[in-house]
Amino acid sequence: MSTIVFAFSIFCGWLIFDVVKHRKLTLESLVSSLVIAVVAGVFWWILDLFF
Incomplete structure (x- = not known):
């Protein structure tokens, strides 16, 4: 459960960062945020498995 919360918070944070940086929401920023969230x-x- 903590993994899902962590990935969702990374997705939201990265998306907010991209929107503030580029001043608009694009499909590219949405997909890149999703990829970063999945990797994170x-x-x-x-x-979590090891520790």
Whole structure:
């Protein structure tokens, strides 16, 4: 459950960062935020398995 919350917060944070930086919401920023969130979620899940 913490992995999903972590990935969702990374997605929201990255999306907000991109929107503020580029001053508009694009499909590219949405997809890049989703990819970063999935990668961060998988990494967090792997860390959770070991620690």
